[in-house]
Amino acid sequence: MMKGALRPEAAAELIPEGASLMIGGFMGVGTPERMIDALVARGVGGLTVIANDTAMPGRGIGKLISSGQVARVIASHIGLNPETQAQMIAGRIACELVPQGTLVERIRAGGMGLGGVLTPTGLGTEVEIGKQTVEVEGRRFLVETPLKADFALIGAWQADYIGNLAYLLTAHNFNPVMALAGHTVIAEPESIVPVGVIPPDAVKTPGVLVDHLLIRAQ
């Protein structure tokens, strides 16, 4: 249930040391940038970040990596952020690399109350190591566990006063799925409009999932 609109600093205050965060976006597109700036300013460390990628230095999740606040990353790709790779090699970040389609389904399973995902992706590769496999109707699948997080930080295009969200083009990516899997959901819209302006069919994240909106950019 929507609890109101917060300044980014106030939203960042909700997030404690060591929290797990799902952060929407794909190479920074659809990432809640003001929220991340506020987290960097707050300086809490030991964070776990679950996201498609870690963007690049100076953008999106890349800012949290550069500031040394991230202890653990679960992502599908870190290749365009050399700082993530350097911190991983130096042992400062524990990094779990997950196939992109598996990552989004693990998040979906977490958010939708499922016990996991059965996927053929990763069979016979390093991804299979240490995991259970099952056979269903003659086909073999990897068992992948669900993912949840303390917070989901969502980048949206429009929000209305009760937190209904709409997204633009390739800025959807992981956002609508993560909005189900965070215990507390904080959405950063580009604009906030009166209830009714977003047509019901255009709502991709129903407001009942959103706990807080960031106020409009000042």
Add this chain to the structure above:
Amino acid sequence: MDAKELIARRVAREIAPGMLVNLGIGLPSLVASYVPASLGVFFQAENGVIGLGARPPEGMEDPHLTDAGGGFVSAVPGAASIDSAMSFGLIRGGHLDMTVLGGLQVDESGHLANWKVPGKMVPGMGGAMDLVTGAARVIVAMQHAAKGQSKIVPRCTLPLTALRRVDLVVTELAVIEPSSMGLILRERAPGISIAEIRAATDAALVIPDHVPEMQLA
């Protein structure tokens, strides 16, 4: 014509009218330039668009519309924007007609390695494992060798992307079809002999009686 253009133009001929196709970043993305709009092909970018279009005019880029490499793109009429669950549902669920990916190694079993060089390059697999596992047809578009070393090898020494046998390998020297009998040499690049291809390839090749020259789009 340079190697990359030749590879892209040959791969383009594999694309049939009305297909849904995912092109990897780098060399594979060049293929789109040689596919006529009249074919009605939709290109998918796994970050969330079906109907990827060309780079927009200078100053008209939209930061909400990029390809999977983060580059600005446009969208064609009939395009749809989708979230990552739908995007990978299309890929894994068998709804994607073709994917074209780069490769580090392909071996005699038709296995592809293209996501990791242990100790040197650990970028993450991104969508590659889902694409190779789920696409109806998998085409590897890559240069035949890297730093003088054949990329077509008896057995991959790099970590595999998937267990699935890829369907076709296109290089600047040859078109090779992995099969249960091994790697079949299907076509030669213009002016390239079978002996030259054999000399440049570490893996064993099955050579049919007739190996025609490539036709290019």
